[in-house]
Amino acid sequence: MTNILIIDDDDQLRISFERLLKEEGYGVCTAASGEAGVRMINQVMPDLVMLDLRLPGMNGLETFKQIHGMEPKLPVIIMTAFGTTETAIEATKRGAYDYVVKPFDIPQMLSTIHHALEAGRFMRSPVHMGVAPEKTQGEAIIGKSPAMQEVYKSIGRVSATDATVLIRGESGSGKELVARALYQHSLRAEKPFLVINCVAIPDTLLESELFGYEKGAFTGATHRRVGKIEQAGGGTVFLDEIGDMPMNLQAKMLRLLQEKSVERLGGRETLPVDVRIIAATNRDLEDLIAMGQFREDLYYRLKVITIWLPALDERTGDIPLLVDYFLTRFAAELGVENPGIAREALSMMVSNPWPGNIRELSNTLQKALIFNRGAPLSISDITNATCGDAKSHHVKEVGGDDSIRAWLRSLLSKGAQENLFENCMDHFCGMLVGEALNLTGGNRSQAAKLLGMSRPTLHAKIDKYNLKIETSIK
Structure with a gap:
């Protein structure tokens, strides 16, 4: 079971937070002070720490420094009131995964927790290469074919350098595992490893996610936020599906690779950064360049080293x-x-x-x-x-399927309708999640595995689509 440590002196918040996280399927332990939290980490290694900044005795920033010194790959999410945001930003620059501002937006908080746990797993779970399957407990890159032998050689030659790497291959061929192997065998292996999926994040949010923003940069920007590039200082950033990155962000990415600097959204200050970029795509970048959808200068900056993964x-x-x-x-x-x-x-x-x-x-x-x-x-x-x-x-x-197509045609024949696409997608997604739950007799863990998603994400889908769960297999 995934275990989360909550360090906060607010008794009511700890109790409420513990109840929420247990309902989401997490194991939870708590501490009312920084000193107690540090002792608990020594006793029971959690997968994630939720740390309040305002603590009696040793404050949150001092507590974070001790935790980060003990376990640099243990993700820490800072909990902060609006007045302590600058301290939270300082903790983020020092290696905290992220910070959340009280009062919490629960879905956003659960999403941040999910991504922080994934980041911690990526950093701490070794990726084995070329070993016998029966000797491998965790994740591994498996294969003895000549094509895979070339992949292993490339990883060995490139990992200890700071060269930018472009990993290419069809969807599902294992590009993320190769990126993690490169990170874990690199000189930056004790520093952060952050994953950004350029398709999963909407275009309007991707720039702020990568580069951060200043207070007032846009409506709702009530405080400064550090971007993932700046946050990963000294470490590695993996840009998955970079072939789908919008053109306006490609220019900023080119500047990062050329000048080793970034500017936050709405800011004028140029900030030096020290990160290694690993990118991956299943798109034909050469075709995208010919169609004017990918910058040729960025293409050459990315492909300092190219690792091709063979299809199965x-x-x-x-x-x-x-x-x-x-x-x-x-x-x-x-x-x-x-x-x-x-x-x-x-x-x-x-x-x-x-x-x-x-x-x-x-x-x-x-x-x-x-x-x-x-x-x-x-x-x-x-x-x-x-x-x-x-x-x-x-x-x-x-x-x-004729019946589905007939239904869709009947909808479209009614003319333009607001949110028709989103409503249809919700209809089919709800059916898919419902069928997975029916097949597993309401077992959420098994249903999440079938759907290829985490339990917290499945819970969010169940609530979104107001699904009724059958508890027995028929």
Whole structure:
């Protein structure tokens, strides 16, 4: 279970916060002072610390310095009242993951906690390379094919340098794991590693997320905020899906790479920064340049070193190793015996095209294992686990489900409607989450695994779509 330590002298806040986080599935421990919090870290290593700045005795900033000195990769979120925002900014510059201003916006707070836990996991969970699957407990880059041997060599040669790296490959091929391996074997491994997904963050927020902003920069900017680039001082920033970065931000990114400096949104001060940039994309950057959608000068700044990840259909000989690895890993996570896989089922997996690459293969095995009854995975187990994907591929080929298309046509025939796209997406997303909960008998942990999301995110979806949860499998 993921454990969160709350350090705050406000008894009521601690109690309320502890109740909220436990409802979200987290383990929680609390301390009423900085000194007690530091002692607790020595006793029970948490995955995240929520730290108030105003504490009796040793104040929050002093407490943070002690925690950061003991465990530099332990993410800390600072809790602050408006009047102590500048101190919170100082803590962020010193390595705190982020700060939140009281009173809290609960959904935003839970989102910050989720991302902080992910950042902590990325920094602290080692990524193994080229090892035997049965000897690997955590996350690993698996494969013995010639193409993967070249990837390992590239990581070994490049990781100890400060060179900018561009990782290229199809979606689901493991680009994030390569970025983490580069970080963990680098000279910056004791400094922050922050991930920014250029697709997941709306264009209007991406600039402030990367570069920060000054008070008054826009409506709602009530105080200064440090951006992720500045926050990661001395460390590494991984820009995932950089091919989708808006053109106006590409110019600022070029300046960062050329001059090692940034400007906060709404600010005039040029701030020197010391970060290493690792970027990744599944887009054809050369085509984007030709279409005027990606800056050629930024392209050459990014591709100082390029690491190409092969698609799974280019290294089918690695599939048995990957199957062995994922079955061992998921069985351990689910607390069940590894049932193995029948020879004919493995042969089918080797011959399958896997357009989603390793991500699709791992999701298939995870779903098959959840519904497995202990016998080696059979062809039917794999077929049932992939039937949803196979159906979606079939829909593309034959033109889609007629009833759904008829429903959509009837909506569109009514003319322009406000928020039609968002309403339709909410309708289908609600159906998807509901089906996952029905399939797992209301088990939220298993449903979250099926959907590839965290439990807090699933809870937010359940509330958003007002879903009724069945507690028994029918």
